[in-house]
Amino acid sequence: xxxxxxxxxxxxxxxxxxxxxxxxxxxxxxxxxxxxxxxxxxxxxxxxxxxxxxxxxxxxxxxxxxxxxxxxxxxxxxxxxxxxxxxxxxxxxxxxxxxxxxxxxxxxxxxxxxxxxxxxxxxxxxxxxxxxxxxxxxxxxxxxxxxxxxxxxxxxxxxxxxxxxxxxxxxxxxxxxxxxxxxxxxxxxxxxxxxxxxxxxxxxxxxxxxxxxxxxxxxxxxxxxxxxxxxxxxxxxxxxxxxxxxxxxxx
Amino acid sequence: xxxxxxxxxxxxxxxxxxxxxxxxxxxxxxxxxxxxxxxxxxxxxxxxxxxxxxxxxxxxxxxxxxxxxxxxxxxxxxxxxxxxxxxxxxxxxxxxxxxxxxxxxxxxxxxxxxxxxxxxxxxxxxxxxxxxxxxxxxxxxxxxxxxxxxxxxxxxxxxxxxxxxxxxxxxxxxxxxxxxxxxxxxxxxxxxxxxxxxxxxxxxxxxxxxxxxxxxxxxxxxxxxxxxxxxxxxxxxxxxxxxxxxxxx
Numbered sequence: 304x305x306x307x308x309x310x311x312x313x314x315x316x317x318x319x320x321x322x323x324x325x326x327x328x329x330x331x332x333x334x335x336x337x338x339x340x341x342x343x344x345x346x347x348x349x350x351x352x353x354x355x356x357x358x359x360x361x362x363x364x365x366x367x368x369x370x371x372x373x374x375x376x377x378x379x380x381x382x383x384x385x386x387x388x389x390x391x392x393x394x395x396x397x398x399x400x401x402x403x404x405x406x407x408x409x410x411x412x413x414x415x416x417x418x419x420x421x422x423x424x425x426x427x428x429x430x431x432x433x434x435x436x437x438x439x440x441x442x443x444x445x446x447x448x449x450x451x452x453x454x455x456x457x458x459x460x461x462x463x464x465x466x467x468x469x470x471x472x473x474x475x476x477x478x479x480x481x482x483x484x485x486x487x488x489x490x491x492x493x494x495x496x497x498x499x500x501x502x503x504x505x506x507x508x509x510x511x512x513x514x515x516x517x518x519x520x521x522x523x524x525x526x527x528x529x530x531x532x533x534x535x536x537x538x539x540x541x542x543x544x545x546x547x548x549x550x551x552x553x554x
Numbered sequence: 555x556x557x558x559x560x561x562x563x564x565x566x567x568x569x570x571x572x573x574x575x576x577x578x579x580x581x582x583x584x585x586x587x588x589x590x591x592x593x594x595x596x597x598x599x600x601x602x603x604x605x606x607x608x609x610x611x612x613x614x615x616x617x618x619x620x621x622x623x624x625x626x627x628x629x630x631x632x633x634x635x636x637x638x639x640x641x642x643x644x645x646x647x648x649x650x651x652x653x654x655x656x657x658x659x660x661x662x663x664x665x666x667x668x669x670x671x672x673x674x675x676x677x678x679x680x681x682x683x684x685x686x687x688x689x690x691x692x693x694x695x696x697x698x699x700x701x702x703x704x705x706x707x708x709x710x711x712x713x714x715x716x717x718x719x720x721x722x723x724x725x726x727x728x729x730x731x732x733x734x735x736x737x738x739x740x741x742x743x744x745x746x747x748x749x750x751x752x753x754x755x756x757x758x759x760x761x762x763x764x765x766x767x768x769x770x771x772x773x774x775x776x777x778x779x780x781x782x783x784x785x786x787x788x789x790x791x792x793x794x795x796x797x798x799x800x801x802x803x
Binding site for chain 2: 444452453461465
């Protein structure tokens, strides 16, 4: 309910702002929603949203899987950590734009270059978060698993994964928003479709309605992913924490 | 003296540690154990008793294979399947009681696990998460987990510590009954001599650090019927030995 009121207030603010300024500078909500409808009917909106979403998913999946694996190894193995840390720091501090331009120059204006560049931008972030999680693994539970001879699969599933879950959730949350922003830049610079490409078109035509008509649905889409996918998943994996308040006393 | 002598009933657990050093954060090595020898026949319960900080838990970690950095030999019972109850229960907090047991003992039959939970009074807690349990209950779950693997050697590290008297008595009787019934070779580490007399067939008294076994006391067979005086006599005997080693220096 509070979220709804807050959202309504934002719309109202937008409407007031729009009525005070030139509609070409800031079109009102109704104009934008009309444009969204128009783009949706033409099919362009769904086409571009789908393409962008596919790029987000591909880049995110790549970055998370490699980032988690590398982060885990670095968190568990001192030698690997010392060996790879300078690379990590370099990658962390390399501006996204530099990675994108380099990728396009070296690999051409291709899909592989685009997705690879986005994944490479997210990668160090995933590594850092998962490394922190791997460092925090409880050695007491590790000893227990050793004594009871847990199989590697059981160790991973019941020991490592539940302990890494909060870190993976954090990396997912920050990762999704980071990835989709960079995907737009990649599309703007070197792709001929997707939300980023449309926004570039809108910029060149100075069409603010078109710009917002593409930006807003994608924000809404990502909000949906967060609310209906990430949060329920997180609640599910952390359900065991909720029992604290109803601790059973000595029976 | 060595692990090949098997005369007079196969020695089930045979520990012979020449030395075990610790490296403290401060730098220099610290000798935790020296010339520590103990043997425990199959099916018997042994208790390692010593002052706190003398290296009892270190010894248990060596036997459990959690620390391989020592000089000496440790011969485990045949098959060497271990069940262990740590001082803190060390359950997986994100898995229910019954799943904790299933995961540690993947080959255990469901009805065996159910019977075990029943026997330890845990049946109604099977679906609870460890955080919902008191320490006494969590210890019992840890005990159930250790028994579920059908261990060849059961290791108990201070199983009754930080429980109030009534609860400690309950759990002690439970453990005594279980190890009597199942004839599992069991090694218990404790600082409490009375606890050791109540649970063990054999008591190994340790010296202060660096720990070695200064005396091995036999507790007469049906210890449940052990008379108060007999128990007191063993206790007095042990205390005398302890005084003997700690006062002259």
